[in-house]
Amino acid sequence: MLETLRQIVQEVNAAEGLNEALDIIVRRVRDAMGTEVCSVYMRDPVSNRYVFRATEGLNKSLVGQASLASGEGLVGLVAEREEPVNLEDAETHPAFQFLQDIGEEAFHAFLGVPIIHQRDVLGVLVVQQAQRRRFDEDDEAFLVTMSAQLAGVIAHAQVTGALQEELLDGAGPARINGIPGAPGIAIGTVVVVSPGADLYAVPRRMVNNRRAELRAFRQALAAVQGDIRAVSDNLRGEMSAEDHALFDVYLGILDDSAIGGEVAALIKAGHWAQGALSQVMIRHIRHFERMEHSYLRERAVDVKDLGTRVLSYLQANDPDREQDYPEQCILVGEELTASVLGEVPREQLAGLISVRGSGNSHVAILARAMGIPTVMGAVDLPYTRLQDREVIVDGYQGAVHLNPAPEVRQRFLDLLDEDRAINKDLEALRDLPCETLDGHRLPLWVNTGLMVDVGRSLEQGAEGVGLYRTEVPFLLRDRFPSEEEQRQIYREQLQAFAPRPVTMRTLDIGGDKALPYFPIDEDNPFLGWRGIRVTLDHPEIFLAQVRAMLKANEGLGNLRIMLPMVSNIAELEEALTLIRRSHRELQQEGFFGDLPPIGVMVEVPSAVYQARALARRVDFLSVGSNDLTQYLLAVDRNNSRVADLYHSFHPAVLHALNLVAEAGRCEGKPVGICGELAGDPIGAVLMLAMGYNVLSMNATSLPRVKQTLRKLTYTRACEVLAEVMEMEDAAAITRRLDALMVESGLEKFSRAR
Known part of the structure; x- marks a missing residue:
């Protein structure tokens, strides 16, 4: 049964659109269950009716025409109850409704299960049989499992299929x-x-010069055929005759009477060569992938390889034309x-x-x-x-x-x-301080990672850098940058902002930030080897980076060093020992410069509850609200299935942020925040009231935050904070904060536009 499930899901995944996916489902499920009828009803979001969309065993001429309203008939009952309905004789059920000409009079046994994706009922999957009997537990379990597995696939096909077939x-x-x-x-x-050479990423495009496209395709085809013959000749004595015959198969696939001919026909119809090749090869790849015999299924890899080889030649020989970008260009990939x-x-x-x-x-x-x-x-x-x-x-x-x-x-x-x-109005704020109406001052800093950030940040009136992502230069290389390369990069940043402070976070890789030359393959990367854990395990990387920072700071004195993903005191003390060691060694080498301020990022729950102990050992704390929120709520913010559970104004998040601010005050240490929450105007109001000393954000957000805080009083912000800290629901907190923006005439600066 598991193998049957796998095969059906695989076939549906390979379907080119929703209609093909539904046809595969009804055919394969009917065969797998040995029943006489299988049908799918899909909810139309406009009419909210369940439309008869595919069937094996009923009248196919009514597909797309017959429908039932929500709560109407047995199909509507399944959807309304959001659970299976299993009946020995469907007609005797009070909810039964006869659909004219659909052909279900002869079928008595009925089993319907809802198709649910992310709490949304997409439709109903139904099997029917002439014999009066209840479907057994195994049948019901299979259909429920099938529905659950296919819900996401159907949802995706519903969107992309509708777009490709209708909306486009x-x-x-x-x-x-x-x-x-x-x-x-x-x-x-x-x-x-x-x-380069990705069959699945070739855009659709029509052309006028079909002859030139056909010529380009023939040349690419001939080049690949020549490559195959050369390899065949080289391996003639190394392989058995049976294995060697595979090369003749490859040549046959590309022949004009096979795939080559299909591609040529599309080109003659006006498609450009790369698009025609992509369409034909993907269709054949999917055909092989759906085959039940494993040997034939594996031939899909060969077909894909051949197509990719031809595409490579097409792309390499494409005339080197300058891309004509439109005036308002939207890059998509x-x-x-x-x-x-x-x-x-x-x-x-x-x-x-x-x-x-x-x-x-x-x-x-x-x-x-x-x-x-x-x-x-x-x-x-x-x-x-x-x-x-x-x-x-x-x-x-x-x-x-x-x-x-x-x-x-x-x-x-x-x-x-x-x-x-x-934005034009906000330009006038650049040289004005971020100060509330009652005189409370709150510096606004920026998050940076590249030199391109510098000019924009200074144009927006940034007073410092609260987070310089040192991993960005690492991500843009194919190897670890040397100590001297790092020194030069860091020196540019420090000089550009001097005398303003620049907070450099030590290398923060892992999670969703893997270096191509230092891969970290883990089942649960966000809870794995990342941040300070990586650099402490590789002190040679950490020491080189710290030395580069200290050297870059010589004569400037505006560096601050920040440690990411610290979850316990031992990690912090080990990192501090290494930093102090680097400083001593550089002094012995003739380096002149004080040890810069050192801080800790508070971005895991354990750091929240040890914030005072951490603050005693460092010069400042800085909250990374993005990671802290996802760890507190156990929500991967990049996962669309749970994205609606990620909420910066969740009461647990606000209480944690308040605890960190209080810990800093108690230890006499400044506390900043450098996550997205800091750049959210309504979030900034709460951070002001909590007592954060610095807000750091992307440069684009800075003027909006400044304008918002300059239009409010610190006293009013504290009053609103007191209100929301008593609330128990993120949605209610958001409504209250939105109301504050409206009351203050600042609704156009709110986060959601």
């Missing part, structure tokens, strides 16, 4: 949800970024990289969308520094079909809008104009 043809609007990468609104034209951003003129780069990646990936960090609205993790986006289409990027909500209705497009145009007007 202009039939209606769609919103694809992702993860906010960088705030802001962008409306522009898509340019799809394709990685499966996984965007920092290097791709540099290829587009900055004045034309309006927005970014990455199918993979998180808000912590370095392309998102760079986008925030550059002020480019960005959506990450848009996994349901059919990005290869979006070339030259207009889309809306909502970096506030982490959403992409396709084919927006006129009124929706106008709303985003208004928001875009409002953002520009706000």
Whole structure:
């Protein structure tokens, strides 16, 4: 049964759209259960009716036409109760409703289970049989398991299938949800970024010069065939005749009478060579993957390899044309990289969308520094079909809008104009202090990682750097940077901000930040080997970095060193010993400079409860609210399934933040915060009231936070904090904070636009 489940899920995963996926489900489930009927009803979100979408055993001519309202009939009952309904004789049940001409009169036994994805009832899976009997426990368990396994696949196919089959043809609007990468609104034209030789990432494109495309394909095909013949000749004496015959099979696959001919036919129909090759090869790969015999299933790897080889030649021989970027360019790709951003003129780069990646990936960090609205993790986006289409990027909500209705497009145009007007008004704040109406001063610092951050940060009036991510230069290299390379990088940052303080976090890798040349493969990376744990296990890396920082600080004196992911006192004391040792050794080598202030990041629950003990041993504390929130709530903020449980205003988070601020006060040590919460205007109000001494954020957020705090009194902030600390629900706290922004005339600066 497990093997049957695996095969069905695999086949459904390989389907090209929702309709094909549903057809596979009803056919395979009916065969697996040995029943006479299997059908799927899918909920239409507009009418809220359950539409007859696929069947084996009933009248297929009514597919897409027959439907039942929510709570109507046995299908509606299953959906309403959100649990299986198993009946010996369906017609005798009070909820039974006869559907005209569907052909179920002859079938009495009924078993229906809901298809539920993330609490949303997508539809109902039904099996029926003529014999009057209850389906047994094994049948029910199998169908429930099948439904649970397929729910996510169906949800994905429902989105991408609908987009590809209908929405991309202009039939209606769609919103694809992702993860906010960088705030802001962008409306522009898509340019799809394709990685080298990836069949699944080739964008769809039509061409006029079909003859040139066909010629390019023939040349690439001939080159691969030549490669195969050369390898075949080299291995002729090394392999058995049977094994060697495989090369003839490969040549046959690429022949004009096989796959080669199919690709040529698509090119003649107007598709560009790379897109035609991609479509044909993926179709054949999926065909092999669905085969039951393991030997034949493994041939999918061979077909993929052949297709990739041809694609490589096509891409290598593509005329070296300069990409003509549109005026408002939206870069879209499966996984965007920092290097791709540099290829587009900055004045034309309006927005970014990455199918993979998180808000912590370095392309998102760079986008925030550059002020480019960005959506990450848009996994349901059919990005290869979006070339030259207009889309809306909502970096506030982490959403992409396709084919927006006129009124929706106008709303985003208004928001875009409002953002520009706000940013222009906020320019006047650059040289003004962040000070409340009643004179309470709160310095605003920035988070940086690249030199490109510097100019933008200073333009926005940053008073210092609360977090310099030293891992970013490590991420952009193919090896560990040397001590001297690090010294030069750190010196540039320190000089650029001098005499303003620059807080450098020691190397923080692990979790979702793995170095390509130092991979960390773990089942649970966020609770694994990361941050200070890695560098203490590799003191040679830690010591080189600390020495580079201390050398870079000579003659400037604005360095602060911060230790990430500290979870106990022993880790801190070991790190302090190494830092002091580095300082002594440099003094012996003739280095002149005091030991800089050293601080600890509070980002795990254990550090919250040992905050006073940590504060006694260091010069400052700094809360990393992003990690602290996810660890307190046991929620991976980059996981879309639980993203709605990640809430910065959860009462547990606020109480933890208050404890850390109090610990710093008790020990006479300054406490800062450098997570996303610090850059959220309404979050900044609470941090002000709690007594945080410094807020550090991305440069784009700084003017909005400054404007908000300059329009409020410290006394009012404390009153609101007292109110929300008595609340027990994150949603209620958010409503109260939103109300404060409205009361103060600051609603346009709130986080959610």
